[in-house]
Amino acid sequence: MGGVTSSMAAKFAFFPPNPPSYKLITDDATGIFLMDPFPHRENVDVLRLPARRGNEIAAVYVRYPMATTTVLYSHGNAADIGQMYDLFIELSIHLRVNLMGYDYSGYGQSSGKPSEHNTYADIEAAYKCLEENYGTKQEDIILYGQSVGSGPTLDLAIRLPRLRAVVLHSPILSGLRVMYPVKRTYWFDIYKNIDKIPLVRCPVLVIHGTADEVVDCSHGRQLWELCQEKYEPLWLKGGNHCDLELFPEYLRHLKKFITSVEKSPSRRSSSRRSTDRIERPRRSTDCFEAPRKSTDRRERPRKSTDRPEKLRLHEYKFNNMDKLEKFRTSFDQMEKSRRSVDYHEKSRKSIDQQLERARKSVDWLDRIRVG
Numbered sequence: 029m030g031g032v033t034s035s036m037a038a039k040f041a042f043f044p045p046n047p048p049s050y051k052l053i054t055d056d057a058t059g060i061f062l063m064d065p066f067p068h069r070e071n072v073d074v075l076r077l078p079a080r081r082g083n084e085i086a087a088v089y090v091r092y093p094m095a096t097t098t099v100l101y102s103h104g105n106a107a108d109i110g111q112m113y114d115l116f117i118e119l120s121i122h123l124r125v126n127l128m129g130y131d132y133s134g135y136g137q138s139s140g141k142p143s144e145h146n147t148y149a150d151i152e153a154a155y156k157c158l159e160e161n162y163g164t165k166q167e168d169i170i171l172y173g174q175s176v177g178s179g180p181t182l183d184l185a186i187r188l189p190r191l192r193a194v195v196l197h198s199p200i201l202s203g204l205r206v207m208y209p210v211k212r213t214y215w216f217d218i219y220k221n222i223d224k225i226p227l228v229r230c231p232v233l234v235i236h237g238t239a240d241e242v243v244d245c246s247h248g249r250q251l252w253e254l255c256q257e258k259y260e261p262l263w264l265k266g267g268n269h270c271d272l273e274l275f276p277e278y279l280r281h282l283k284k285f286i287t288s289v290e291k292s293p294s295r296r297s298s299s300r301r302s303t304d305r306i307e308r309p310r311r312s313t314d315c316f317e318a319p320r321k322s323t324d325r326r327e328r329p330r331k332s333t334d335r336p337e338k339l340r341l342h343e344y345k346f347n348n349m350d351k352l353e354k355f356r357t358s359f360d361q362m363e364k365s366r367r368s369v370d371y372h373e374k375s376r377k378s379i380d381q382q383l384e385r386a387r388k389s390v391d392w393l394d395r396i397r398v399g
Contacts, residue, residue: 041105041144041203042134044142048136061075063110066110072091075157079140080152081133084139086137087130090117090120090129097286098164099119099171099172100158100170101172102171102174103131103174104174109131123286134146144219151180151183166192170192173194175198175199175269176203178200178219182224186224186227189229192290193230193231193259194231195235196248197236198235198237198240202220203217204218205222206243226255231259232255233281234248234255234262235248237263237269237271237272238264238267239268242270248263249261260281
């Protein structure tokens with residue numbers, strides 16, 4: 029059943045551009061990969077990386093001269109690296125960092141199909157490439173997760189204790205919480221960021237628009253409150269889900285954050301185990317887990333508003349109302365079933381208690397007779 033529910037969740041979470049915004053071609057003269065239709069840049073490497081789940085992912089690496097920091101960027105759920113290419117170049121220049129962006133399995137020119145666990149393998153492949161191909165140290169890496177990209181970002185971050193920093197851009201508490209105001213973590217939920225963020229041991233910057241109509245700003249605020257090492261958040265007044273890069277404060281605050289963590293001492297610690305290798309992923313969430321209370325404190329479902337015209341192509345698409353209503357109906361039925369089981373369990377316990385009291389009463393009478 030776990031595979032079925034994960035597949036259903038994937039239909040709500042992943043919207044790869046179709047057709048992809050770019051093609052990978054091999055230059056006959058040099059044998060290197062090129063991204064069509066983008067012109068070749070000497071400071072940009074186009075890559076194909078093997079992932080541990082058998083897929084091959086497409087990635088780009090943008091070099092900045094003398095940069096000491098590298099940003100590993102996980103994009104949103106309706107974009108590919110072709111649509112993000114110009115932004116990657118601009119961020120590298122303005123922030124003075126190296127930057128690697130990659131496509132999830134099933135996105136762009138990456139093989140396979142998109143799924144939660146494939147994205148975890150995909151970001152590991154990109155991280156491994158940074159270490160092995162470019163000699164990047166863990167303490168010089170900033171993980172950047174936008175929207176659904178906050179999922180693989182936090183999953184990797186909790187396994188890298190010497191990581192320099194994390195940026196969460198319009199992040200989600202979890203996949204299910206975007207669609208339904210649940211108060212606990214269910215085993216079939218995807219991207220359980222609310223349960224992972226307290227385990228991150230490096231500075232975290234959260235950026236969220238106050239007018240986000242796709243992922244409510246409360247997601248970002250609650251994740252920030254749960255951080256171990258909070259950095260001054262950026263709540264962009266009037267910012268929607270996919271236009272935050274257009275605000276002057278965005279780049280200014282991001283640059284301030286990177287400058288701050290670059291100046292902070294390295295996170296080396298002899299008490300921590302070696303981080304030359306990524307810690308093993310935890311067991312799959314496709315296996316059954318009993319529902320448990322989470323740190324979710326959101327009380328009110330957000331009000332619905334009419335959506336303005338889409339500003340960018342990489343917009344979250346969790347708002348398919350027909351699918352959402354079907355999912356909610358299914359969820360409600362499952363919740364009623366769980367409550368029914370709880371009720372019968374309580375009834376059974378009550379009967380057992382009554383029988384136990386009756387047995388003790390009979391024992392007492394027997395003792396009187398014997399006496």
